[in-house]
Amino acid sequence: MKPVLSQSAPHIRRGRTTTHIMLDVLIALVPASIAAVWNFGIRAVWLLAVTTLSCAITQWFCLLLRRQGEFDASALVSGVLLALSLPAGTSLWAAALAGAFSIALIKEAFGGIGHNLLNPAMAARGLLLAAFPAALTGYIRPDAVSSATPLSAVDGPVNLDGWLPMFTGFENGSMGETSVLMILVGGVYLYFKGAIRLRMPVTCLGAFSAVIWIFGGSYGWFTGPVVPHLLSGGLMLGAFFMITDFTTKPTTFWGELVFAAGVGILTAVLRLWGPYPEGVCFAILLMNLAAPLLEYLTRARVYGMKNLLGGIRPLKRAH
Amino acid sequence: MPLISHAFFGGIPFPQQVEQKSLTAAKPLEDFSPSTLVLSMRQGLGEICTPTVEPGQPVLVGQVVGESSQGIQPPVHCGVSGRVIAVEPRPSADGEEVLSVVVENDRRNLPAPLLPEMTVHEPASHWIARMREAGLIGMGGAGFPTWKKYGAPAIDTVLVNGCECEPYLTCDHRVMLQRTDRVISGALALGRAAGVSPRQIIFCVETNKPDAAHRLKKAAEHAGMSLISLPDRYPEGGERQLIQAVLGREIPLGGLPADVGAVVSNVATAAAMGDAVMGIPLTHRAVTVSGQVSRPANLWVPVGTLFSDLLRYCGGENAPNPAPPAFWQEGKTCRMIAGGPMTGRLLERLDVPITKATSGLTVLPPQAWEEQNCIRCGACARVCPSRLMPFAIDAAVVAGKMPVCQDYGAVECISCGCCSYVRPARRFLATRVTLARNTLRRQMSAVKK
Structure with missing residues (x-):
C-alpha cells in the first residue's frame, strides 16, 4: 500500500506503530529464549531458528500469493512463541511444519495480521499435539535425560521445597515454560511498554489457582497444590504472552477479564481431568473462539446510550 | 484549585512535545490588519447570508455587510474601513466557493455608529437579540449561532469554556489573560441571556494554563462566578466532555446541551459578548499561527483575513523538517491546517479567509501514513x-x-x-x-x- 496523505483531521499521530509493538514483544521474549538456550543448549537454538525461519518464509510466500500486505515482525513473534511452547526435543521437521501451518492457515488465510481467529503459536502447538504426539514427547533435561513434564507427577502430596528450581527454570517442560522468572521479566517489560495490562495475566492466574486449590487436592477440597501448578507447564507463557495477543482476545474491559478467567479455569479443568498433562494450549484455543462473542456482549456503554445485552438504545430525552 | 471528581471517558493527556503550546503561550496578541478582507457569507453552521453592500461602496468598521434572510445565521460585520471591491464567490477553507464580500482596507479604521449599550435590567430576550445583532457565533470551532443556544428553556448552568485542549492553539489562553474584563462582563451577560444567576456560571480552564486560571479566578469570584480547574486532557474542551466532566450529565442521542440544562460557550465568545454589551459587534478575533513558521504568534485580526496574509505576517513557513517524502507534490512543502492539528482542516490553498470560528493556522511538517491491517489492540x-x-x-x-x-x-x-x-x-x-x-x-x- 502506498503512503496516503491524510486529508482529514487529525493531522498528527502518535509515533508508536504496529512494528514497534511487535519488536517490543520480541524483546520481551529474549529473556525466556536465553533461559531456553541456557537449559537446553544448541538444541534450543536450532528449534528457535527453525520455527522462526519457517514462519518468516511462509509469510513472505503468502504475501507473494495474496499480492497485498507487507512483511512485518508479527511472523517472527509467532515463530519465537511457537518455539518456546514446544519441548526442546521436538523433531525439527515437525516444528517447521507447525510454523508454516500457523502462518499459512491460521494467520494469512484469514486475512493476515489482525484477522486471525486463533493464536497462531497455540494453534500450531495444538496441531502437533493432536497430529504428531510422538514428535512432541522429547522432553529433555539439561542432562539430556528424557522424561515427562513434571505435571504428570504433581498429583500426590507435593514437597513445596521444590518450587525454586521450577521458578528459575531447571526443571522439565517445554522450552519457554521452564523459567517462570524469565517469563515474568519479559511480562514486566511489556507492562511498562504499555503493550499488555496486568489485569489479564492476574485474572487468568487467579482463576486458575482458585480452581486448582478447590478441586486439585488429593485429600479433599481446598487442598490443591497451587504453587507447583502455577509454576509448571505453559501457564506463565500463556498468561503473559498468549492470552494478551491483541488479535485473538476481546478488546473490552469485561471481555478481557472473562476471557482471561476462562483460560485460567479451562486450563485447570483440562489439567485435572483432561487426557493431556497440559491444558493451556486447548484452553486458549477454546477461548479464542469465544472472543468475538465475548467482545460483542461486553461492549462499553456508548455515550448517551444505555446497554441492552449487547444492543444499545438511546437515553430518554429530558425535555 | 480543586480538581473535579467527575471525568469524561477516554481522551489523551498530550505530552508537551506534542502539545507545543509553549511556542506561542507567552506571546501577547499582536494587532494585524491586512490590506484586503474577504468576508465569507457563510461564517458558521446554518444558511448563507445575503450581501447588503454593493461593489464600490465605502464601508466602516462594524458595518453590516451580510444578513440572513431566514434570520438564524447572525449578520456579518466588516472589521476594517475601506471600499468594497467585489461581491463574488471566493474559495473558502471548506474547499467550496462561497459568496463573499471583498473589502479593500484604507487603514483609517473609521467606525460605524455603535449599537446602544445594554443596561443590566433588560430582560433575557433583549440579551439574546443582542447576541444575534452583534453577530455572535460559537468561536471555539463549531460556529453554532450563539443566540440559538441561549433561547432554550430550562437552562440551569452556563459553562464558559477556556479549556483549549487542542494542541498548538493558545489564542483562548491569550484572550483570558489580555481581555479578562471583557470575558467577565461577557460571561455575566451570557448568564442574563440564559436567565441564570452568576453563581451558576462556571469557568472551565485546564491546569496547563495556571496564569490564565489564576487571573480569571480572581476576577470571576469577585463577580460572584466560579472557576473550575480541569485536568489537561484532550478533548476536555469538547462540549459534551465538558458537561460530563463538570456536571456529570450525558446528552442523549441527537440532543443538544440544553437538553440537560447546560449551555457551553467558548471564552472567545464570552469576550465577544462583553464587546456586544457595549455595542461593539463581532469583527475581530484572536488566532494562533504556530508550528513550522519563522515567528509563531498570537494575532488579533479582523474576521476575513486571508491565511496567506497571516502566514506572511509571521515570516512564512520554515523549511520542512524532516524533509518531505519523495511522492510529495512539487512546490508543496508544509501542511497548512486551519485550526489545530486534531480537528483542523487541511487547507488546499492559502488564499482563503478565516471565519469567526477559525482559531488559528497550524503549519505542520509533511507527513503521510500507510494504512496497515488493524491489530485489534483496542x-x-x-x-x-x-x-x-x-x-x-x-x-x-x-x-x-x-x-x-x-x-x-x-x-x-x-x-x-x-x-x-x-x-x-x-x-x-x-x-x-x-x-x-x-x-x-x-x-x-x-x-x-
Whole structure:
C-alpha cells in the first residue's frame, strides 16, 4: 500500500506503530529464549531458528500469493512463541511444519495480521499435539535425560521445597515454560511498554489457582497444590504472552477479564481431568473462539446510550 | 484549585512535545490588519447570508455587510474601513466557493455608529437579540449561532469554556489573560441571556494554563462566578466532555446541551459578548499561527483575513523538517491546517479567509501514513470519549455495512480524532467513523422528514 496523505483531521499521530509493538514483544521474549538456550543448549537454538525461519518464509510466500500486505515482525513473534511452547526435543521437521501451518492457515488465510481467529503459536502447538504426539514427547533435561513434564507427577502430596528450581527454570517442560522468572521479566517489560495490562495475566492466574486449590487436592477440597501448578507447564507463557495477543482476545474491559478467567479455569479443568498433562494450549484455543462473542456482549456503554445485552438504545430525552 | 471528581471517558493527556503550546503561550496578541478582507457569507453552521453592500461602496468598521434572510445565521460585520471591491464567490477553507464580500482596507479604521449599550435590567430576550445583532457565533470551532443556544428553556448552568485542549492553539489562553474584563462582563451577560444567576456560571480552564486560571479566578469570584480547574486532557474542551466532566450529565442521542440544562460557550465568545454589551459587534478575533513558521504568534485580526496574509505576517513557513517524502507534490512543502492539528482542516490553498470560528493556522511538517491491517489492540476504544469501538466501525465502513455502524453507536462520534492519533496500524479511523456518523445522521433526518 502506498503512503496516503491524510486529508482529514487529525493531522498528527502518535509515533508508536504496529512494528514497534511487535519488536517490543520480541524483546520481551529474549529473556525466556536465553533461559531456553541456557537449559537446553544448541538444541534450543536450532528449534528457535527453525520455527522462526519457517514462519518468516511462509509469510513472505503468502504475501507473494495474496499480492497485498507487507512483511512485518508479527511472523517472527509467532515463530519465537511457537518455539518456546514446544519441548526442546521436538523433531525439527515437525516444528517447521507447525510454523508454516500457523502462518499459512491460521494467520494469512484469514486475512493476515489482525484477522486471525486463533493464536497462531497455540494453534500450531495444538496441531502437533493432536497430529504428531510422538514428535512432541522429547522432553529433555539439561542432562539430556528424557522424561515427562513434571505435571504428570504433581498429583500426590507435593514437597513445596521444590518450587525454586521450577521458578528459575531447571526443571522439565517445554522450552519457554521452564523459567517462570524469565517469563515474568519479559511480562514486566511489556507492562511498562504499555503493550499488555496486568489485569489479564492476574485474572487468568487467579482463576486458575482458585480452581486448582478447590478441586486439585488429593485429600479433599481446598487442598490443591497451587504453587507447583502455577509454576509448571505453559501457564506463565500463556498468561503473559498468549492470552494478551491483541488479535485473538476481546478488546473490552469485561471481555478481557472473562476471557482471561476462562483460560485460567479451562486450563485447570483440562489439567485435572483432561487426557493431556497440559491444558493451556486447548484452553486458549477454546477461548479464542469465544472472543468475538465475548467482545460483542461486553461492549462499553456508548455515550448517551444505555446497554441492552449487547444492543444499545438511546437515553430518554429530558425535555 | 480543586480538581473535579467527575471525568469524561477516554481522551489523551498530550505530552508537551506534542502539545507545543509553549511556542506561542507567552506571546501577547499582536494587532494585524491586512490590506484586503474577504468576508465569507457563510461564517458558521446554518444558511448563507445575503450581501447588503454593493461593489464600490465605502464601508466602516462594524458595518453590516451580510444578513440572513431566514434570520438564524447572525449578520456579518466588516472589521476594517475601506471600499468594497467585489461581491463574488471566493474559495473558502471548506474547499467550496462561497459568496463573499471583498473589502479593500484604507487603514483609517473609521467606525460605524455603535449599537446602544445594554443596561443590566433588560430582560433575557433583549440579551439574546443582542447576541444575534452583534453577530455572535460559537468561536471555539463549531460556529453554532450563539443566540440559538441561549433561547432554550430550562437552562440551569452556563459553562464558559477556556479549556483549549487542542494542541498548538493558545489564542483562548491569550484572550483570558489580555481581555479578562471583557470575558467577565461577557460571561455575566451570557448568564442574563440564559436567565441564570452568576453563581451558576462556571469557568472551565485546564491546569496547563495556571496564569490564565489564576487571573480569571480572581476576577470571576469577585463577580460572584466560579472557576473550575480541569485536568489537561484532550478533548476536555469538547462540549459534551465538558458537561460530563463538570456536571456529570450525558446528552442523549441527537440532543443538544440544553437538553440537560447546560449551555457551553467558548471564552472567545464570552469576550465577544462583553464587546456586544457595549455595542461593539463581532469583527475581530484572536488566532494562533504556530508550528513550522519563522515567528509563531498570537494575532488579533479582523474576521476575513486571508491565511496567506497571516502566514506572511509571521515570516512564512520554515523549511520542512524532516524533509518531505519523495511522492510529495512539487512546490508543496508544509501542511497548512486551519485550526489545530486534531480537528483542523487541511487547507488546499492559502488564499482563503478565516471565519469567526477559525482559531488559528497550524503549519505542520509533511507527513503521510500507510494504512496497515488493524491489530485489534483496542487503543482506539480506550481513548474514545464517546466509548465507541472505532476499529469495529472502521471495519464495518470498509465492508459497507451501515446497520452495523449504527449498532456500534457511530452516531455518537464527536470527530475528536483521538482514535486516529493513537492507532498503531495508522488507519484513518476518525475519517471513516465520521463518515459513518454523517451517513447515519442523514439517514435519521431523512426518516424524520
